[in-house]
Amino acid sequence: MKATQSWSAIDSKLLIKEVAGRLDQPTRRAFLRQSIGLGSLVMLSDCDITDGLGAENALRAISRMNDRVQAWLFDKDRLAPEYPESAITDPFPFNAFYKQEEAPDVDPSDFALEASGLVDSKASWTLAELNQLPQVSQITRHVCIEGWSAIGQWSGIRFSDFLVRIGADRRAKYVGFKCADGYSTSIDMATALHPQTQLTLRFRNRTLPRQYGFPMKLRVPTKLGFKNPKHITTIIVTNDFPGGFWENYGYNWFSGL
Amino acid sequence: MSAVSAKPPRIHPLLVRTTHWLNAVAVTVMIGSGWQIYNASPLFPFSFPGTFTIGGWLGGALLWHFAAMWLLVVNGMVYLSYGIFSGRLRRKLLPLRPSDFVRDLAAAMRGRLAHADLSTYNAVQRAFYIGVILALVLVVLSGLAIWKPVQLQALTAFFGGYQSARVVHFLAMSAIAAFVVVHVAMALLVPRSLLAMFRGR
Numbered sequence: 001m002k003a004t005q006s007w008s009a010i011d012s013k014l015l016i017k018e019v020a021g022r023l024d025q026p027t028r029r030a031f032l033r034q035s036i037g038l039g040s041l042v043m044l045s046d047c048d049i050t051d052g053l054g055a056e057n058a059l060r061a062i063s064r065m066n067d068r069v070q071a072w073l074f075d076k077d078r079l080a081p082e083y084p085e086s087a088i089t090d091p092f093p094f095n096a097f098y099k100q101e102e103a104p105d106v107d108p109s110d111f112a113l114e115a116s117g118l119v120d121s122k123a124s125w126t127l128a129e130l131n132q133l134p135q136v137s138q139i140t141r142h143v144c145i146e147g148w149s150a151i152g153q154w155s156g157i158r159f160s161d162f163l164v165r166i167g168a169d170r171r172a173k174y175v176g177f178k179c180a181d182g183y184s185t186s187i188d189m190a191t192a193l194h195p196q197t198q199l200t201l202r203f204r205n206r207t208l209p210r211q212y213g214f215p216m217k218l219r220v221p222t223k224l225g226f227k228n229p230k231h232i233t234t235i236i237v238t239n240d241f242p243g244g245f246w247e248n249y250g251y252n253w254f255s256g257l
Numbered sequence: 258m259s260a261v262s263a264k265p266p267r268i269h270p271l272l273v274r275t276t277h278w279l280n281a282v283a284v285t286v287m288i289g290s291g292w293q294i295y296n297a298s299p300l301f302p303f304s305f306p307g308t309f310t311i312g313g314w315l316g317g318a319l320l321w322h323f324a325a326m327w328l329l330v331v332n333g334m335v336y337l338s339y340g341i342f343s344g345r346l347r348r349k350l351l352p353l354r355p356s357d358f359v360r361d362l363a364a365a366m367r368g369r370l371a372h373a374d375l376s377t378y379n380a381v382q383r384a385f386y387i388g389v390i391l392a393l394v395l396v397v398l399s400g401l402a403i404w405k406p407v408q409l410q411a412l413t414a415f416f417g418g419y420q421s422a423r424v425v426h427f428l429a430m431s432a433i434a435a436f437v438v439v440h441v442a443m444a445l446l447v448p449r450s451l452l453a454m455f456r457g458r
Contacts, residue, residue, distance in 0.1 A: 056320075058324075059320040059321065059324050060320070062320070062323070062324040062327070063320055063323065063324075066323055073405065073408050074408065075408060078407060078408060078410075079407075080407045080410075081406075081407075081410055141406070141419060143406065143419065144298065145297075145315065145319070146297040146298035146315065147295070147297060147298040147300070147423065148298045149419055149420065221407070222407050222408075246316070249316050250316035250317060250319075250320055251316050251319065252319065252320075252323065256405070256407070256408065257405060257406050257407040257408070
């Protein structure tokens, strides 16, 4: 698997700001002052005892090994625990690589979801069409890579049903997602076909709010939060590793729970 | 054979010394990167100073953490298997009687605990070494529980759910960090013990 840059161009200033926000103060100052390449961030701070690039390559190789271990550990029939309505976290936290008020404002009237890659039907889908498909609901725990977690209720189309409907090649390796906010990510086909993986249109039985991903997100309760893309505009079924926004900066690709 | 018998007896076999230092590296990387990960979303109202963290940012720290975990676990299993099957752990760390522990702890506090014989551990040392082994097992199990709360959900439930498994992971780390402080201080106070962990005698 090779990390390729398949995600659309994003606002680099915004990205630098966001990444800097996740650094410690001294590192952040050095980062902003020297505009160090993002790829070398791994070695910033306190680990200059080894050749930066060599260590980073080794760490990324181990991360790819961890992808394979996690794929092996993944049980397609094991369900994420579900919770009662009383367990729902209120307010549910907002998290993205930008501030809440900068979340994209998608116009529902001219929205169309594109399906591309190894699919029979490349017709796009309006929100009205998607809302007419059979709906399912779940109350599950969203676990963020930062460590916090929150329980929410998501409703929408079982993603495996949708893949069948668009005639996706379900032997393909990956399903990639492109989003209205410039975000992108991708998941393995086994997870895409998991019964709880959901193309979500509603949060707590109301239309998915803008900050949680209007008009739709992918809810994957078997993966970390950043593998749950919001504001999805395009779904790509492919055998070419699509990578993703955070994955390209070193977040583990599989990131299964 | 007189030259051999003149040397002090070997107290740490090569396998123990090797796994000890590999474990030291693994624990250092795990704690340093773990503190950086903690800082992304602190459990308690404090953060760890960046000087003592590894990875530079959350993504870098996670790469270090999920690489060093293999060293920690594989090396730990080699050490424990050897220790259990050779009988060394039982010989060195048992018996541990509460009355001996109280007596030796009181002596240690007064600075009167003898260290003449490096090959035999007093009751305080035994308790500390058993304690840190248990804390390391706990840190690995609670770590697995927060890494895989779906695939290993029985383990996560055993720790009282995802949130409390995080707290257990933190507390086990704290116990290990506290052990390291005391352990390093004692090794520096009794340099012969530090030398023995390199030379074996």
